[in-house]
Amino acid sequence: MSASEIVHVSLGERSYxxxxGQDLIANAAAAINPWLAEKGLGKGTARGVVIADRNVSGHARVVANHLQAAGWDISVAEVDPGEASKNLGMASRLYDALVQLKTDRKTAIIAVGGGVIGDLAGFVAATFNRGLPFIQIPTTLLADVDSSVGGKVGINHPSAKNLIGAFHQPFGVLIDTDCLKTLPRREYRSGLxxxxxxxxxLDADFFGWLEQNAEALLEQQPGPLRHAIARSCQLKAMVVEQDEFERTGLRAALNYGHTYAHAFEALAGYGELLHGEAVSIGMVCASRLAERLGRIPAEMTARQIELLKRCELPVAIPENLKVRGPELVECMRLDKKSVAGKLRFVLPTKLGHVELVEGIDEAEVLAVIEAC
Known part of the structure; x- marks a missing residue:
């Protein structure tokens, strides 16, 4: 096992x-056993259920085999890959599996996979038996830097993404960057x-560093990749520590571009646009909206577009969605940041700083859709 780097998320008794690092999943017990012990579960808790999608069954087997070799009683539950599995029906099937396995409150749920698996397995862990120990082992860049950190778990409703969920912090997150070597290139770019x-x-200097290292990240050069993931996790941890349950509005900053993005995903049908692709387009839309409202100069939007293009990400709304502007706006009303159906957007004021803005004229939102 190579040397590893640790980012601490400080949340009192829910800290983790x-x-x-590299070559971590083949020695997963070395990290997971101390995490369980720190939470007072001790050596007697050597029982777990690995939940993974079939695309990463190889990684799941590595984790399960190592834990078994370390004395764990391990079961594996696999689901179909993709957003279509993040629903109440799949959660119910996993509940049935846990019942058959006689899962108790000391059984750890170990999510191995991307954001869909982390969200789904985390939701099952949060709701089965009123809460089970939860471990995140993300295998995609998107999950590494976003969904695996912060404790937001959930499933989709046919009307909106992530509408049903909970806050359930993991006991720990194990990020093995070697897993990214097996990731399809489109999925990897999506995480960027x-x-x-x-x-x-949050960090204008980091944005500048990304401008200087975009090609190195595309090539997955180990040093730049590790720095990008670690810094992203540090920044997200900083926000989560100050607004764990999204009560002050600070954590809403993490949803920059997501109001548009979630609407794109919902109307396109989950899976047509990868989440990161939708977020890329959504950030451009949010930046253009901020431009129209006189909050930022056009140059700031141009820098974002240029960097996203260098990361080989889309920056324009697909035509089949652009013509459905009013429907997109209706989807946005279901966004978690909306209040009584009134739209609120996370908008930049300068590079490295955003604010939650409400009272925006719907016509401005539609104009951006037409322009993007």
């Missing part, structure tokens, strides 16, 4: 570590959108 997002919303 993100361990980042969330990395770019952190620079826009």
């Amino acid at each position: 570590d993100i361990v980042l 959108a969330e990395v770019v997002k952190y620079g826009v919303i």
Whole structure:
């Protein structure tokens, strides 16, 4: 096992570590056993259920085999890959499996996979038996830097993404960057959108670093890749520590571009646009909206577009969605940031800073859709 880097998420009794490095999943017990012990579960808790999608069954087997070799009683539950599995029906099937396995409150749920698996397995862990220990082992860049950190778990409703969910912090997050070597190139690029997002919303210097290292990240050069993931996790942890349950509005900053993006995903049908691709387009839309409202100069939008293009990400709304502007707006009303159906958007004021803005004229939102 190579040397690893640790990012700590400080949340009192719900605190946990993100361990980042190479060749980590083949020695998963070395990280997971201390996490369980720290939570008072001790050596007697050596029972777990690995939940994974079939695309990463190889990684899931590595984790399960190592835990078994370390004395764990391990079961594996696999689901179909993709957003279509993140629903109440799939959660119910997993509940049935846990009942058959006689899962108790000391059984750890171990999510191995991308954001869909992390959200789905986390939701099952949060709701089965009023809460089970939960471990995140993300295998995609998107999950590494976003969904695996912060404790937001959930499933989709036919009307809106992530509408049903909970806050359920993991006991720890294990990020093995070697897993990214097996990731399809499109999926990997999708994750870069969330990395770019952190620079826009929280760290102008990091955005500048990304501009200098975009090609290195595309090539998955180990040093730049590790720095990008670690810095993204640090920035997200900083926000989560201050607004764990999204009560102050600070955590809403992490949803920059997502109001548009979630509407694109819902109307396109989950899966047509990858989440990061939708976020990339959504960030451009949000930036153009901020431009129209006189909050930022056009140059800031141009820099985002240029960096996203260098990351080989889309920056324009597909034509089949652009013509459905009013429907997109209706989807946005179901966004978690909306209040009584009134639209609210996370908009930049300068590079490295965003604000939650309400009272925006619907015509402006539609105009951006037509322009993008």
